[in-house]
Amino acid sequence: MRPVITLTTDFGLDDPFVGIMKGVILNIAPSAQIIDITHGIEPQNIVQTALVLEAAHTYFPKNTVHLVVVDPGVGSDRRPIAVKTKSATFVGPDNGVLTPAINSTSRVYELTNKKYFLDSPSSTFHGRDVFAPASAWISKKTPLSKMGRKINDPHILQLPQPEVKGNVISGEIIYIDRFGNCISNISSEILNATFQLNDSLTLQVGKTRIHDFASHYSQHNKGDIGCLINSWGKVEIFCRGGNAANKLKCQVGTSLTIKKN
């Protein structure tokens, strides 16, 4: 079976950085299947990276290696780490990007053994010199215990959490996708725990009020604003055939509330 290695970075695709990392991986693990999750993370946006990783990683085969390079502190003394969960191994800088993985395991290792890096690593491109080679070695089943030492103080990100006060849930937009759909941090679990199945609900964002949830985009007329539980299990605001973020002037961080009518 060919091992799978995914890549998530803020490198974009115009520079040769991503291609170079793939070359390094194939030098060490020639049979690796390399899959891009995205290289379009906003430069140095650690929170966005953690959210994308959380949404994506569960869909990959068991034992996938997830390589994440969003690394504003490259070259400083922030540690390179690997995190082993039941289903996968995550590799990246110890700056919070791997929070979704760290929250589910205690098996976090600092990568210290230079045998598994390129010779003379640069101080500006650890994706190439440290993380890509380490990921390739992990995909070849090198034990983390040989590659470094276990640590118990990895950096954990405080992701923005929704609040429930009585009959009102307050949250915020955490991600806007290509279509302008605005994804909030309010999950279906919180909705179900706060309200009854048949409750009539109103979502408010800015001055816009949306009454009741749709089950899919096509339920609304073209140009109408609606909300639904999306494919990540989160409350999402959409504009049928349009761009909700532009129409509502929503950004990451914009507040919203959901309450019972």
Add this chain to the structure above:
Amino acid sequence: MRPVITLTTDFGLDDPFVGIMKGVILNIAPSAQIIDITHGIEPQNIVQTALVLEAAHTYFPKNTVHLVVVDPGVGSDRRPIAVKTKSATFVGPDNGVLTPAINSTSRVYELTNKKYFLDSPSSTFHGRDVFAPASAWISKKTPLSKMGRKINDPHILQLPQPEVKGNVISGEIIYIDRFGNCISNISSEILNATFQLNDSLTLQVGKTRIHDFASHYSQHNKGDIGCLINSWGKVEIFCRGGNAANKLKCQVGTSLTIKKN
């Protein structure tokens, strides 16, 4: 032999959607070779999708599975379908995107068997929950007859056709590429059927007249506008070393005529 699965979507590459679909595919068909045709289809542009698919599919190995997700009606009752031609299988929504395949076969199936979908499909991301898993199963030679039922009323798109009146062919621009080349719906076949080999021809678009066809871009001087039969076998307007679409203010839908001098 590793089965080939191609992807054509309007998802862009900044969100993790494409990576997630690839994870789903590799879970089911670990040896699949996944190739991106493009994820840069204009959001929800079904006509553009059909044109791109038509230009691309013939260059892939026999038995390739072409997965197409441009799906404004996701979650509604539009059907998920698979289309089997002599050389390939096409998978996508029944909204016209698969027209080029449907025109060459009667083997069109509605995908109904949930065994070949992910469990509890969402209503907003059938690329992940329906089309990617179905494509992976097809690449493993699952018969379409097991995955659904044959239908004879798939949605067929009326692609814009050129008209011939006497000595004049009227057509329109159907695609503008990255370089600003303007590709029309006038094919070399129509040209050859309408004119003689040695006829001197004039192409007119807006107020610009182009006399005679070039055989390649470099035949013109830098900045000059020309036309030729392009690599899709269509009449294309180009600007040597420049951007014809910008220079001529051409858009998809702009009319053009070709006539004998």
Add this chain to the structure above:
Amino acid sequence: MRPVITLTTDFGLDDPFVGIMKGVILNIAPSAQIIDITHGIEPQNIVQTALVLEAAHTYFPKNTVHLVVVDPGVGSDRRPIAVKTKSATFVGPDNGVLTPAINSTSRVYELTNKKYFLDSPSSTFHGRDVFAPASAWISKKTPLSKMGRKINDPHILQLPQPEVKGNVISGEIIYIDRFGNCISNISSEILNATFQLNDSLTLQVGKTRIHDFASHYSQHNKGDIGCLINSWGKVEIFCRGGNAANKLKCQVGTSLTIKKN
């Protein structure tokens, strides 16, 4: 072992051109591992292509085939060539893009044998009709001597070279990456040959003077401008947590000097 073929083009990712080339390759070499270096080369920018190729190629496995299609003269009589170095084979138009490879070998071949092209090549898409099939055949170990004839006059690009006058090195910006880092043509070798290890140096670009080199980005405060030797071994100007190119109004071609204080 699966042969590796890399792609470097100015085709972008919105059109189906890159996907089509991959289809052609897989038809001929089904086990090829195809890796994108970048498709974001500025349209027809030959110098940028050569620089990207130089930075990237050394990180790929031995015997990789590097396919490069930045080809303003497509369809004219510029020759298609293949260049065999100790570690890899490079395929592309004879317009200078392969200069980094040509500088290290005399094994340059014009590809003339149409048996290794697609039938009836178009005059506008040699990436599909000539270069992709030739690369696939080369990855299957077809000898270049069967594919064409050795030539000794390939086109060589004069890449901008830095100048040393006494205690001053003058160079220019040759590449700006996604983060706005400005990469110059001044290499660490020239720095080491011109100055002593402990010399205090000043880099000047426009009216901005940067004193002393950093060892990594995080050494500076947010928003500060610094310089360092980057991962390509070149002098690079950066803005910690910002975009140096925007801040300093630097472009490709902007001059800079480095001198001893």
